[in-house]
Amino acid sequence: MPPHAYARFVAILATLTTILGPAAINPAHASTGAASADLSVAAPSASVSRPILGESFTLSGSLGASVSRVVRLERYHDGAWLPVQKQTAATSGHYSFGVTQSSWRTRWRVLAPGVERQGQSWPMRVTEPRTLFGQPQAVTTSMARSVRAGSAVRINLFAAPARPGRVLTLQRDSGDGWENVANLTTGATGHATYVFRTREVAKTRFRTVARAHQGAPAFVGSSAAVYALGGRPVGVMAWRGDSGSYPENTLDAFRSAVRERADFIEMDFQPTADGEWVLVHDGDFRRTTDVEARFPERRTASPREFTLAEVQSLDAGSWMGPQFRGVRVPTIEETFDAIDAAERLHGHRVRLVVELKGESAAEMRALYRKVVSLRPDWVSRKGHGDKAIFMSFDASHFDFPGAERTGMETVAVKDEPDPADLYDQDFTQVHIHTRLLEAALVDRYRGKGAEVGTWPAVGTASVLRAAVAGVDYVTTDDVAGARRALLH
Template identity: 30%
Template sequence: MKKIKNVFRYLHYTFGLLKLNIGTLLVFELLYKFASMAVFKPLLTGVMKLALKAQGLSYLSDETIGTFIRSPLTWFFLLLIVLGMAFFTLFDICCIITCIHASFRKQAMPLLALMRKGLKTSLRVIYQRNIVMILYLLIIIPMTHALVISGYITKFTVPQFIVDYIMTHTWLAILYIGFWIYIGLRSFHWIYSLHYFCLENCNFKQARKRSWKLQENHYWTDLIIVLGWSAACIGIYYGVILVGSWLVSRVNQALPTQDLFSSLTLSGISLLMDVCGALFFCFDLPLFFICISLLFYYRKAAAGERIPRVFRDLDNAYRITNTRWVKKIYVYRKRIIALSIVVVIGVNFAYNFADRRGVLHMGLGNPVEVTAHRGYSAAYPENTIPAFKGAIQVGADWAELDVQQTADGEVIVMHDSNLKRTTGLDKEVWQVTWDEIKDLDNGSWFDKKYQTVRIPTLEEVLKVCRGKIHLNIEIKPSGHDKDLEEQVAKLLKKYHMRDTCVVSSLKYDSLRKIKEADDSIETAYITSVSYGNFTDLEYADGYSVESTLLSKSFVNKAQKAGKQIYVWTVNSEERLEKVVGMGIDNVITDDPVMAKELIYEQEHSTFWDRYVKQLLQIGK
C-alpha cells in the first residue's frame, strides 16, 4: 500500500513539474517538429543533391552507389549531414532539460530564453572532447529511449533484405541482436550524462564519468524505472487510441443511416484522437527526460551532490507573452479555439461524408497488382515449375523469376549465380552446360517431397504461364553471357508474350540491350537505393525498388513521368499497408495470398476502418 502511495505521489509531483512551463515546452516542441519537417529535411535533401551533382550523378542506385561512396566529397557531405543531425538533436534535448530544470526550481521559462540557452549549451558539442557525443546522439538515443518512436529526426531503416538475410542465419541473428542489447545496456550508464552536460557545464567525457558514478549501485533499479515509465506512457497513448476506436465503431453501428449526425459525431471523435496523437508526437521525448530528470535530482540528493541552482538571467528575459499581438490572441483565445474546432470538424465531416457517398472512390485509381516472388516461394521451391503453378492457382497477377545463361547458351531460371544452395553443386551457372545440370535435384533443399523438381528453362516457364499469369523476368548477367538479352527477347516474341511480360535488371545496360532487341518489351530498372532523378532513364519503363527505402516523393515523381513502380520484397502486413498507401503499381511478395487478401480488405474497407489503422500507426 505504501509503494502504491509513493507511485501516486511521484506522478503528482511529475505533473506539478510539468505545469509551470508546459506552455513554453509545448510551443517549443511544435516549432521543433515543424522545423524538422519543413526546414531540416529539405536542407538534407539539398546537401545530398549537391553531393550527387559534384560527382556528375543524377541518382543513386545499386550501380552508382559504389562510385558515390568511394568519393572523398561524399564523406565530406555525409559528415556535414551527421554533424547537422547531431546538433539539431542535441539542441532539442538541451532545451527540454533546461525547461524541466526551470520548472524544478519554480522559474517561469520564456520561450526565447529557452531557445537561447539551448543553443548556447548545444554549441559546446563542437569542442574536441565532446565528439563522442555525436555517436551517442545518433545511435544510442534512438535505440535505448523507448519513447522516441515518432518523428525522431535521426531514425533510420535498415533495408529489409539485409534484415532477412541476418535473421535467416542463426549466428548472425544472435550476434546482431546481442550487439544491440550489449550497446543498450552498456550505454545506460550514461543516462545522466546529458544532464551534467547541460546543467553543470561538463564536457561529455566528464559527464559520462559522473553519470556512471551517480548510477553506481542503482543501475538495475534505474533501468526498471525507465522501462516502466516508457511502457506506461505508451500504454496510456494506445489506451486512448483504442477507446477512441471503440467509440468510432459504436457510432458507426448505432447510426448507419443518419449520415449528417453520424459524420459530425465521428468528426468530433476523430478530432479528439488527432489531438491525442499530436500531443504524444510532441511530448514523447520530453516525457522521457522528465523521468530521467527526476531520477537525476533524486540520485544527486541521495548522494549528497549539489543540485544546480536557479537560472540567474531570466528576470529581464524577453517574453513574447507580453507583446500586444500575443495579448490580443489571448483575449480572443476561446473564439480562436472554437473556430479551429469548427474548421477541423468541418473538413473531417466533408471527407467522411464524401467517403460514405463514394465520391472519393470513382474508379479512377488502378488496384495494386501482386507479384509472386520467384513464384509462390513461401509454399514451393523458388523459381521452379511448381512455384509458378502455385502462383497461378492462388490468383497472383504476376510471377517474378530470375534468368541466367549457361556455358552453352541455355537460358535457365535460377536466382543464385552459384548452384550450391538449391542443388548442392558448387559451381557457377556460367561454368556448366545445360546437359550437366538439367537432372539436378532442385527441390529437396526446400522439402524432401520436391526431390523430383528440376531447374527449369525460361522456355518451359513461358509454356506453363502463357495466358495464365504475367511475368516479371529479371535478367542476371554474369559477365560471361553471350546473348542473354537477345535470347530472352526472342523467346518472348516466339510465345507472343511481349505484352504480358516485363523484363527487369539491376544492370541498366541489360535494359538497353532488351530495348535494342525489341523496343516493344516493357522494362524495369531494379534498385535497392531510390534517391535522385531516375526519370531520364530512357530504357526503363518502370522501377523495381526495395520496400524499406521507398519514399512517397519517389513514387509521385516516377508516376508523373509515366513510370510503373514495382516494390520488393514485401512479406509483412505492416510493410505492405505502408507501400500500398504510397500509391504503387505492383508489390512483389513471397506470400501472394496474404498480399491479395490485405489489398482486397483495404480496397473494400470504410474510411473509418482505414482512419483507425492510421491512428494506430502513429508513433510506430
C-alpha cells in the first residue's frame, strides 16, 4: 500500500473509532464500550460440563478484586455479544448466574464495564468465552436375559448425563401395560439398582423413566426383557449344524455342533443323479455354492441332476466368507464319520434329525434304508430315544411299505396356520415355525404325546420366547448362545 494511501486508511479508521466506538471495529468486543478490555480473565465455570437441553445450571467465577460494580452476563448470537443478565459484584469480583441451555451450542462471557469513582478509575474487564454444547439424554435398563422362575433379578438403571439426585422410575409390563415398580434416586454416576423376584414362567419387560430434573424434561428409555424359565430343560438343536459360525450342512458345522454340546443336529439330505446322498437344503445350489460359475447352464438344476463328482467339485464355503473357501458338500458317509469322531473327541452324544428334502415316500424309504445300512444301531425298532430320527414337511413321505414295522421315530412340521390340528398320526416330535408359536399350540401337541420344537430360533430373544412358550427344543444357528440363554 503506498504511504499516502496507508495514512488515509489510518485517518478513516480513527474517525470511525471516535464516532462508532471500538465495538464497531472489532466485533469480538461488541457491547464492551471500550477498546482496552482485559481479556486475560478466566472463562466462567459451568456447574455441569454438558448440559441437557432445557436444563438450568450456573455460570460462576471471578473478574478479580476491584470496586463493587455491576457485571453483565452476555451470550453470543448472530455475530454479536448480547446482554442476558446483570448483577452487582462485591469487591471480590465473584459472580454467579443461573442460566438455561436453550440450544445445542451456547457461548457465554461475563463483562464488568469500566467505572470511575472518587477520582479513581477501574478499567473494563471481560472473561474469556465459555462454549457449552448440549447433550442428549440416554436412559437404559439392563439385567440378565434369563433366570429360573422364582429367582431374583438385579435390574440396573442408568441415566446419562449423570445428575446426582435425579429420580428414576422403574416400570414393568407383564402383558397388561406399563405400571410403576419403584422410584429410585441416582448417585453421582447416574446409576441406580433394584432387585425384582420372578414368580412364574413368563417374559417381563422393564423400562426406566428419568423424571424431569432442574429443567431437563422427563425422558423414557427403551425397554428390556427378562425371561423366567421353568425347571424343565429345553434342548438345543443345531440348525443345519452350527450354521451361524460355519457354512450350513458342512462337516465343520456338524463338528462345531458336537463341540458346543448340542442335543440334536438337524441336517438336510438329497439324492444325486448317481444314487448317492449329499447334504444340501435348497432345491438348487445357487445360494450356498459357486454353481453359477462352474455350471452356468445348470445353475437352477436340482441336486438330483448332478453326479456326486460334480457336487463335490463345488465350493460350498466361500458364500459365507473367504476363510471357508474350498469347503465341500459332504456325503452322508462323511457326515456320519465326522460326527462319530467329534463325539469321541468331546465326550458328548448328539442325536440327529435327518430331514428329507425330497419328493416321495420312496425317497424317504431309500434314505431310511441308507441310514440303517451305515449305522444299524442308530435306529431301533422300539422307536424310543433313537440316535437318528426322520423329518419331512410332507407327512405322506412316512407312508411307505413296511414303515409301520420300522419303529422309525418321525418328526412332523407345522409352518402354516391352518388347519389348526394337522396331524392325526403319532409323531415323535412336531416342529412349529416361530411365527405360529404359542403356548396353546405347544400344549396341544404335547398332549398328543409328541415333543415340541420350534424353528428358526435365531437370536437370544427368539430362543427365550420359545422356552417360555413351553417347547422341548429350539432349533437355532447359534448353539453356544442358545445354551447360555437357556441356562445350560
